[in-house]
Amino acid sequence: MSGTVPSAFSLDDLARIVAERAKASPDESYTARLVSEGQGRAAKKLGEEAVETVIAAIEGDRKQLVAEAADLLYHLMVVLHAGGVPLQDVLQELARRTAQSGLAEKASRQK
Numbered sequence: 001m002s003g004t005v006p007s008a009f010s011l012d013d014l015a016r017i018v019a020e021r022a023k024a025s026p027d028e029s030y031t032a033r034l035v036s037e038g039q040g041r042a043a044k045k046l047g048e049e050a051v052e053t054v055i056a057a058i059e060g061d062r063k064q065l066v067a068e069a070a071d072l073l074y075h076l077m078v079v080l081h082a083g084g085v086p087l088q089d090v091l092q093e094l095a096r097r098t099a100q101s102g103l104a105e106k107a108s109r110q111k
C-alpha cells in the first residue's frame with residue numbers, strides 16, 4: 001500500500017488495486033474479505049452504497065455525495081471483479097453508446 005495520494009487516479013487504477021487486493025488475506029484487506037463473502041454480499045453492499053449516494057444527492061450534500069459516490073464506484077469495481085467482468089468491457093460498452101444519444105437509443109427500441 002503506497003500511503004501517498006496519487007495526483008492522477010482512474011477507474012482502471014482502482015480496478016487494478018481491487019484485483020490485486022482481492023488476492024490478499026481477508027484479515028488484512030476489506031476487498032479480500034468482501035470478495036471472500038461472495039457476490040451476493042458484494043452486490044448487497046453495492047446496493048447500500050447506491051442508496052446512500054441517492055440520499056446524499058437528494059439532500060444536496062455535495063461533500064457527502066463525493067464520499068458516497070466513491071464508495072459506490074469502489075463497490076462496483078468489487079462486484080465487477082467478483083463477477084469476472086473486466087472494467088474494460090464496461091468502458092467499451094460506454095464507448096459504443098457514444099455513437100448516438102440516449103434518447104435516440106431509447107426511441108430505436110420502441111420501433
Ligand SMILES: N=c1c2ncn([C@@H]3O[C@H](COP(=O)(O)OP(=O)(O)OP(=O)(O)O)[C@@H](O)[C@H]3O)c2ncn1[C@@H]1O[C@H](COP(=O)(O)O)[C@@H](O)[C@H]1O
Nearest residue numbers: 001017018021022024028029030031032045070071074075
Ligand atoms: N476505495 C476503497 C474503499 N471505499 C470504501 N471502502 C470500505 O468499504 C467499507 C464500507 O463500510 P460500511 O460502513 O459502509 O460497511 P461495512 O464496514 O462493510 O459494515 P456494515 O455497515 O455493512 O455492516 C469500509 O470498510 C470502507 O473503508 C473501501 N475500501 C478500499 N478501497 C480501496 O481499496 C484499496 C485496498 O483496500 P483493502 O482491500 O482494504 O486493502 C484501498 O487502498 C482503497 O484504494
